[in-house]
Structures are given as structure tokens and as C-alpha cells.
Amino acid sequence: MKLKLCVSLLAVLLLSAVSPYAQENAPKVDVFAGYSYVQANPGVTGVDSFHLHGGNASVGYNLTSWLGGVADFGGYTNGNVLNTQTSGTFSTYLFGPRVSYRHDARITPFGQVLFGAVHANAAALGTPNTQxxxxxxxxxxxxxxxLDHFAIRPFQAEYLMTRFGxxxxxxxxxxxxxVSTGFFFRF
Structure with missing residues (x-):
């Protein structure tokens, strides 16, 4: 099963890489900005899962028509900004590769794996310290x-793993x- 999946993914990447459309229309740089939602599951005894709303921005650099690198930054809050005793904030700083399938003139599905750091205040974690x-x-x-230089991202969904103490x-x-949605510029 895993071998079939790997072979299928490799075939898609190779087809995308040799597609005349992909070679001619892949932007070198794209800049994304949008709304982002995090369903946080802290796993801490006595702290239930909670919702964080905010935004994220990313800059992507495409090395080829199908492979690029991404720098992604996000900022989130539980919405109770005025009450600092219970206001949870969460920030992410992530970097990594993105694989895009550019076979259609308008639609580009992509997958990515990003690594980096997360910062959370004490209220977000239900602990006495920021981490x-x-x-x-x-x-x-x-x-x-x-348009040639403007696109939307109707949805982006990701598993977000954190390793807090x-x-x-x-x-x-x-x-x-x-989960994120927004718009981006293609250069």
C-alpha cells in the first residue's frame, strides 16, 4: 500500500515537472496572507481543547514548477484580548518544503511539511509561564x-504538532x- 502511494506521488511529481503549462506559469515567488483558525488540544490535565483565531502569512520561493520552500508565520488569540488574565496567545514560526501540482491553468493543489517553533503565553497553556x-x-x-498575479486560497488544512512542557x-x-484561507500575490 505504501509503495503504491509513493509510486503514485512520484508519477504526479514527474508529470507536473514536465508539463509545458507548469514550466511556463509557475511563479518564482508567492506571498500569502489570510485568516487562520487553530483547534488547540493541549493535553494538559484540567485544560480542555480550545479555539484560537488569528492570521498567518507566508512567503514561498519556487525552485522548480513543482518544488519550493516556504516561510510561514502565524499569530493567534482566544479572542479575550482585554482580559490579560485569561487571554491566550499563540505564535508560530515555520519553514520547509512545498510540493505543488501545476497541471491546470487556474487550480494548483499543494502539500507541505513545515518545521520550526511556537510561542505561547501562560493563559494559552493553562500554566504559570510562557513557553x-x-x-x-x-x-x-x-x-x-x-489573475496572472493574484490568487485566492479557498482552504488550507494542516495537522499542527507542538511539544510544550x-x-x-x-x-x-x-x-x-x-485551517487557513486567504489571498496571495504571485511574482
Whole structure:
């Protein structure tokens, strides 16, 4: 099963790489900005999962028509900004590769795996201290080109793994979901 999946993915990448459309119309740089939602599952005893709303921005550089690198930055809050005792904030700083399938003139599906860091204040974690931790995302989305240099991203969905410390339990994995939508410019 895994071998079939790997062979299929390789075939898609090779077809995308040799497609005349892909070679001619892949932007060298794209800049994304949009709304982002995180379903945070802290896994800390006594702290239920919670919702964070905010935004993320990314800059992508396409090495080929199908392979590029991405720098992604996000900022989130639980919405209770005025009450600093319970206001949770969360920031991500992620970098990694993106694979795009550019076979259609308007629609470009993509997948990416990003690695980096996450910062959360004490209220976001239900702990007495702010923390910085390892973070990773894996997922993808679809871009829809409206004009030559302007496109929208109707959806992007990713698994977001964080590794915050949980008091006496030590560092543990938190399994989160991140969903984004927005627009981007293609250069």
C-alpha cells in the first residue's frame, strides 16, 4: 500500500515537472496572507481543547514548477484580548518544503511539511509561564488563480504538532488542527 502511494506521488511529481503549462506559469515567488483558525488540544490535565483565531502569512520561493520552500508565520488569540488574565496567545514560526501540482491553468493543489517553533503565553497553556517549543505542520490546500498575479486560497488544512512542557510530566506532544484561507500575490 505504501509503495503504491509513493509510486503514485512520484508519477504526479514527474508529470507536473514536465508539463509545458507548469514550466511556463509557475511563479518564482508567492506571498500569502489570510485568516487562520487553530483547534488547540493541549493535553494538559484540567485544560480542555480550545479555539484560537488569528492570521498567518507566508512567503514561498519556487525552485522548480513543482518544488519550493516556504516561510510561514502565524499569530493567534482566544479572542479575550482585554482580559490579560485569561487571554491566550499563540505564535508560530515555520519553514520547509512545498510540493505543488501545476497541471491546470487556474487550480494548483499543494502539500507541505513545515518545521520550526511556537510561542505561547501562560493563559494559552493553562500554566504559570510562557513557553517556546518545537512545532511541525503537515498538510496542504488548493490555490485558485484569479489573475496572472493574484490568487485566492479557498482552504488550507494542516495537522499542527507542538511539544510544550507540561509541568512535572515533562515535554509532551500536543495534536492540533490548523485551517487557513486567504489571498496571495504571485511574482
Amino acid at each position: 517556546n517549543a518545537f512545532a511541525m505542520t503537515a498538510g496542504g490546500g488548493v490555490d485558485y488563480r484569479l 507540561e509541568g512535572t510530566l515533562g515535554t509532551r506532544t500536543q495534536n492540533n488542527l490548523r
